[in-house]
Amino acid sequence: MKRQILIIGAGFAGLWSALSAVRLLDQHGRDDVEVTVLAPQAELHVRPRFYEADVHNMAAPLQALFDAVNVRFVRGTAQRIDEAARTVAYRDPTGQEASLGYDRLIMACGSLLNRPDLAGFDQHAFDVDKIESAVRLEEHLKSLASRPDSAARNTVVIAGGGFTGIETATELPSRLRAILGEQVKPRIVVVDRGARIGAALGDGISPAIVEASAALGIEWICAATVASVDADGVLLDNGQRIAANTVVWTVGFKANPLTGQISGEHDRQGRLHVDGHLKVKGNDAVYAAGDVAYAACDEVGNHAVMSCQHAIPLGRYAGNNAAAELIGVAPMTYSQPKYVTCLDLGAWGAVYTEGWERKVMPPEDRAEAKKLKAQINTVWIYPPAAERTAALAAADPLIPVA
Template sequence: MRILIIGAGFAGMYAALSAARLREIQGVSPEQLEIALVAPEPVLVIRPRLYEPKPETLSAPLLDVLKAIDVTYVQGSAETINTEARTVQIATTTKGTGKGTRKTLSYDRLVVATGSRLFRPNIPGLAEHGFSVDTLNDAVALDKHLHGLTRRPAVNGRDTVVVAGGGFTGIEAATEMPARLREILGADAKTRVIIVERNNAIAPDMGAGARPVIEEALRKVGVETRLGAGVASLDQSGVTLSNGERIETETVIWAAGIRAAPLTTQIPAGRDNFGRLLVDRDLRVPGVTGVFATGDAARAACDDDGNHALMSCQHATRMGAFAGNNAAAELLGVPTRPYHQKAYVTCLDLGEAGALFTRGWERKVEMVGDVAKKTKREINTVWIYPPKAERALALASADPERVTDV
């Protein structure tokens, strides 16, 4: 028997850990139940931190962890899913040669943990001139560009950064940027950072309680806002907004929305407006035998009150643990565990203004400033990293009922 997991993000990693945990509990050998994880590289990209400097350091190796728990790593990218034949075609590329091969793996249970991608609309100039912090390569490219600004004359918006999108990613990228620019360009540089948000309020999802904290933080670090307007076009020297305003800049960071990875379209099932597969409480894809979806690839109910998992690390880790457990449970003939996640917190980095910590779907403010920043650092440097490559500790970390139980 084989469980095949596609994706080595937070959901995929915890799916592998949790499936291996249940296999161990049931006394089943890896020869009887193989757990295989498919990903281009055996690393976990610490995606929630890609707005920070030195993004090239923001990944963690997974190979030793996977070996410690007897999970097979399959190098490659899943290209084709055949749910009737229960097979996945995987493309591999040999480093340094550019040559690739293809192989097909069968599965008894499939866990789709393919994550999400930044949504890039067809805005003139965006593909050519826009940056992002969506992937490790994107963040490295932005960092290289920022350091390259020192070789350009300090005119025509060189020291201005425009961030398109006033949600979580946009705010974290923007509030970190003044310090990054001063570090690169010098303390005397006349830097500007501007968030452009189509809604009439910054952080539209945060609510009235948290928003004043964010607005004060933006003022404190010197980030401007343009509300009720979007980016209409980009070129090499600036952006034009939908209200006609022109901002001279050589750096535009796109942070305006994400969608489930395109591979989900190969599963013959319902999806939401974000491309996420609709799943039941066990994270199965209804009507598609043997397929589970998790993390940013799935739209799952968190509770009985109408709340659904967000496309976030916090939800992906716990959803991954439930998906992996349940895929293994079906094959091992033991009861599945319905996914639930009533606890929900938000910890938003606000650069030199500290951070904001809220609890609950109503986002009640619990901590602000330096106190919240300490918690944010702990989340970013400890909590979201893989467990140590020690079998007992790694397996224990994936108890579905305890993962991200905050």
């Protein structure tokens, strides 16, 4: 009977875990280990693009790729993990429960928006966390055209001024004008607890955010949070009321709650502490990658963040090392000292930075940075073609992502 590597999740970390595991097994001529991916769909949902329009097109099919590299795909949603029995119980699309066994488990089940216990949130707030919720927002925005012209109709409040909030906010003016007409001047308001515009992203990048916001007419209300949401707007903790028919929540993410079923230390976001090989510390059979892994990416104290920039290499290392352990070859130590960002700022352009201090680097021209962002979003982060040799070559852990 073949030994089993089971991967929960078909996102960036799950996909690249699977490809990397198969790559190593191929290199050693081993056909006695089976790689299985368990996920609700054989699709990579391109989450970094969910702030854009036409979000329903941002799911890349994976079944042909899995077939090309002999990865078994099981459609279902993981429910319970039994570490003692080394099984994962899941529910299939019909609602039936079944289970899968594993010799090594790779947790690559991603992150979720941290949904607050806030009055009116569930009924009236939108988000771009999952493809379904981003589609819901898009449908809502399109429906605004059928409403009477009013300040509330033309106003969107973005709760949170981090990467997701900024990219969503700066994209909205052009999206809303396309829906409501060029004669309409949308009002986009970012509410952020930071003391100044772009504070969460640091001094290096904030001047570009300030300039883009001014050019696009985006307002910021700093040192404030949303206290409640209703159909007609928001109330802030400072007592200010903003009339708005659209509220988009982008504040805070946490690891998939499945991580709570894995023994070991967790960080405040629920991520699993892993060693240099991405094995969960103190755990005999479980690895973690992507948004569920609290992984040191260099020797000076920086840890991987919840982004595809880190999820892709984390997946490559985790898959390689899970397979390596099963066939008795040396694992590879995860290292990703280079950190970059390319922040989309809508029609204004984009800004590219390097280093954890986010120092603006060439291309400093905002139009050139925008071209780079488009290349990242439409080419670099997408899966490889369904051709075995090329796909497995792309899964080498030593390939730099940034």
